[in-house]
Amino acid sequence: MSPPVKVIGAFGSPFSHRVEAALRLKGVPYELILEDLSTKSELLLKSNPVHKKVPVLLHGDRAVCESLVIVEYIDEAFDGPPLLPADPYDRAMTRFWVDFMENKCSMPFWLAHWTEGEVRGRFVKEAKENLALLEAQLKGKRFFGGDTAGYLDIAACALSPWLSVIEEVTGVTLVDDDEYPELCRWAKEYASDEALKQCIPDRDELVAYFNVNKERYKMFANAMAQQ
Amino acid sequence: MAEAEVRCVDFWCNEFGMRVRIALREKNVEFEFVEEDLRVRQRSELVLRMNPVYRSIPILIHRGRPICESMNIVEYVDEVWSQPGGTRLLPADPLERAHARFWANFVDQKVFDAQHRFFMGRNEAKETAKAELVGHLKRLEEVLGDKAFFGGDEFGLLDVALVPFSSMFYGYEKHGGVDMEVECPVLARWVRRCHERESVRSVLPTGVNMYEIHKFFYGIE
Numbered sequence: 001m002s003p004p005v006k007v008i009g010a011f012g013s014p015f016s017h018r019v020e021a022a023l024r025l026k027g028v029p030y031e032l033i034l035e036d037l038s039t040k041s042e043l044l045l046k047s048n049p050v051h052k053k054v055p056v057l058l059h060g061d062r063a064v065c066e067s068l069v070i071v072e073y074i075d076e077a078f079d080g081p082p083l084l085p086a087d088p089y090d091r092a093m094t095r096f097w098v099d100f101m102e103n104k105c106s107m108p109f110w111l112a113h114w115t116e117g118e119v120r121g122r123f124v125k126e127a128k129e130n131l132a133l134l135e136a137q138l139k140g141k142r143f144f145g146g147d148t149a150g151y152l153d154i155a156a157c158a159l160s161p162w163l164s165v166i167e168e169v170t171g172v173t174l175v176d177d178d179e180y181p182e183l184c185r186w187a188k189e190y191a192s193d194e195a196l197k198q199c200i201p202d203r204d205e206l207v208a209y210f211n212v213n214k215e216r217y218k219m220f221a222n223a224m225a226q227q
Numbered sequence: 228m229a230e231a232e233v234r235c236v237d238f239w240c241n242e243f244g245m246r247v248r249i250a251l252r253e254k255n256v257e258f259e260f261v262e263e264d265l266r267v268r269q270r271s272e273l274v275l276r277m278n279p280v281y282r283s284i285p286i287l288i289h290r291g292r293p294i295c296e297s298m299n300i301v302e303y304v305d306e307v308w309s310q311p312g313g314t315r316l317l318p319a320d321p322l323e324r325a326h327a328r329f330w331a332n333f334v335d336q337k338v339f340d341a342q343h344r345f346f347m348g349r350n351e352a353k354e355t356a357k358a359e360l361v362g363h364l365k366r367l368e369e370v371l372g373d374k375a376f377f378g379g380d381e382f383g384l385l386d387v388a389l390v391p392f393s394s395m396f397y398g399y400e401k402h403g404g405v406d407m408e409v410e411c412p413v414l415a416r417w418v419r420r421c422h423e424r425e426s427v428r429s430v431l432p433t434g435v436n437m438y439e440i441h442k443f444f445y446g447i448e
Contacts, residue, residue, distance in 0.1 A: 050333065050366070059322075062322050064322070064325045064329070065329060066328075066329050066332060069325050069328045069329045069332065070325070072324070072325065072328065073321050073322070073324070073325040076321040076324060077321040077322070088303055088306040088307045089289075089292060089294070089303070091302075091303070091306070092294045092299055092300070092302070092303040095296075095299045095302065096294070096295060096296055096299055099296055099299065100280060104280075104281075133280065
């Protein structure tokens with residue numbers, strides 16, 4: 001019998017969601033442990049001594065950290081539909097776009113929503129260029145992964161359920177139907193997928209969460225933008 | 228003349244590119260080294276065409292198709308040129324693979340960033356970066372422990388990810404008085420062990436050459 005699987009996560013975190021999404025797509029049952037990030041538990045600090053962050057996957061007595069490393073682990077350690085394509089070149093392409101999403105897209109995208117005035121303009125331009133590249137990757141496909149959601153879909157999750165929430169809370173809309181029809185269509189597919197929707201946080205709760213943290217996010221974003 | 232089946236677009240002093248060239252040599256893959264001179268600001272037409280997103284090197288071109296981002300390329304090389312009983316850079320066990328990827332990610336996020344700020348910075352910024360850099364390397368030394376390689380008995384993904392940075396150890400001493408033999412003796416021994424491998428010896432430049440060119444790039448006298 002397979003050792004128990006637990007996810008140490010936090011409400012509202014798209015990084016935590018990625019881990020849950022991967023487990024759900026593979027059909028692996030798990031227990032979710034929600035952290036209060038203002039007072040991190042002994043379990044979290046012990047399981048992720050290097051970064052002290054969520055998410056962490058606990059598989060029996062094993063601990064795996066970093067959301068994307070965890071997603072690849074889940075794909076390799078458990079049976080179930082593959083999250084990455086079989087062909088090595090296609091796998092390399094998937095990993096390339098996941099890395100792009102994580103290291104090039106995320107920050108300008110975040111800053112484009114949370115900064116203000118002139119500073120915003122620079123990030124909006126960069127975010128839109130990045131979004132256009134992702135839009136091109138979708139052409140005609142239901143998901144980035146093809147007919148079913150895969151690694152890149154999971155990595156891009158902040159562009160689906162979180163996006164409309166951030167747009168509502170900040171009043172900033174970057175991803176509109178006219179400019180990014182594929183991304184908008186994909187976002188709906190993602191949010192309505194049978195497996196994925198089970199681990200998407202409740203929208204009203206997510207809006208409330210972002211509203212509570214709004215001023216803090218704006219402050220950090222403006223500080224980051226100065227660097 | 229037909230284009231080589233495997234081409235690696237890189238520059239001799241690029242630590243990220245060294246990873247790719249070491250991996251290819253470990254796998255005994257014949258390849259054409261296409262030099263992209265990083266001292267020239269403008270990127271070549273080949274780089275712009277093969278890596279339009281980042282416009283950077285290294286780029287592996289396999290049968291005309293580009294693969295970019297060094298660790299991505301290393302995993303691709305490991306998967307494509309795999310034979311039963313042959314060298315494998317990624318271990319078979321998913322947990323060990325996750326650990327290798329986690330720490331390779333740590334090298335990219337922490338070690339390279341601190342090294343960059345160490346060479347870019349002056350005065351306090353330089354000292355802060357230096358302390359962080361040494362701290363990260365000490366952490367990696369703990370991960371190595373008493374194993375021969377990060378991969379265990381076998382040279383693997385994390386060894387490939389980190390060993391190029393050892394060519395900067397001479398520079399760390401010259402630039403900031405960091406003596407790696409003193410700070411990280413276990414890591415220093417690991418570096419010597421890696422140099423016993425033909426792949427590492429043939430790819431890594433000397434510390435002197437690395438320091439000289441980095442002085443050029445960072446505008447250091």
